[in-house]
Amino acid sequence: MTRTHWAAITAVVLALLFAGAATVATAGDGDDSRPATPATDSADAGFARDMSVHHQQAVEMSFIVRDRTQDEGIRRLAYDIANTQANQRGMMLGWLDLWGLSVTSGDGTSMAWMAKAGNGGHGGHSGQRSASESGSLMPGMATKEQLERLETLGGKAAEVEFLQLMIVHHNAGVTMAQGCVELCTVGPERKLAQGMVDAQRSEVELMVDLLKKRGAQVRT
Template sequence: MEPLVDDAPKPRRRTAVAALAGILVLAVAFLLVMGRNTDPTDASAEAGFARDMATHHAQAVDMAFIARDGSTDEDLRRFAYDIIVTQTAQRGIFMGWLQQWDLEQSSERPPMAWMAGGHGHAGPAAASAKMPGMATPEELKKLREAAGKDQEILFLQLMIRHHVGGVEMAEALLRQSDRPEVATLARHIVQGQTGEITLMTDMLRKRGAQPLPPTR
């Protein structure tokens, strides 16, 4: 019996091997791309940011309603209304993301776990507010009970601190995620709230007051 001989020319075999290798490379690349395009998990920075920033925004809206309804200064009332509209809309986006990602709008994970590597938010603010910039129940009670110029000053002071915390959260997201829609909104929050901090600081100055000292 004659031995079996591979009659395929060597160049043709090399071409076939190269083609197979190319297919494997494309398959791996496809899987990598698909992996980056998968929805965030429950423990992801994106999900944590969406949940915690929604909570953060909800308090800002509550404080803005107090200021809008309690002040007679049209500039401050208009500014408070802008916060109500903007942050209510953004909060709806956060909730829509979670629904789109098939995730619950609340979680058993501690607030800010995504921001501090899974160990919650560190620092003095954690004991009272759980996330940066949040007003305490006592501060909110004082804001509701204040009136006139005193309420305007306290609102601006609390909202500046609140915005500083919001910017910190958005910047933390940007360090951990490049998911386009989330990163785009985070950058918008950084830019928008940084500008509003400058505006509120000027409003305080005109009322003879200064921002509150940092909480940590």
């Protein structure tokens, strides 16, 4: 494994070490009327599972670009994204463990919990291509080929590629998090999801500005 991969794994392991304490603290905070244990097919469980996977790729991309550029602004942004999302991922995996639920769905699918969200769940789960068909795990995620390309670039080219990929990634993450705000029943999880919406929208605005300064446009 490359140094980047080991760094990403280390960040997640460190986050998980703190997840137990953070999970117990947040699980006991707020709304006492929440269900004690969400069902395995609930929005609470689905969001925790899918966003954990989504966050892991953001951490990976951030570590890649950190090693491919000397620009302090991009390196600082990458560190903030990696640190924040590794810790959030640890909390979500901690909740699943606390609830006694698997970190993967029983049928191996993703995003089914979004079907009832007001936005139709990224166009509806039924229309979502499988990972083998699209090369992507779920909406917004970079393909294996895109990640491999990012690892071959350096300097400004790596910065632009990272920003373009991460804007798409964040926008999809915002939609997922908003779905949890609408559908999740656990108060602390809804609060975390709303924090993701606010923070990632702000980071998207920053990344769009950074792209413009590099003479590049948002990828559609």
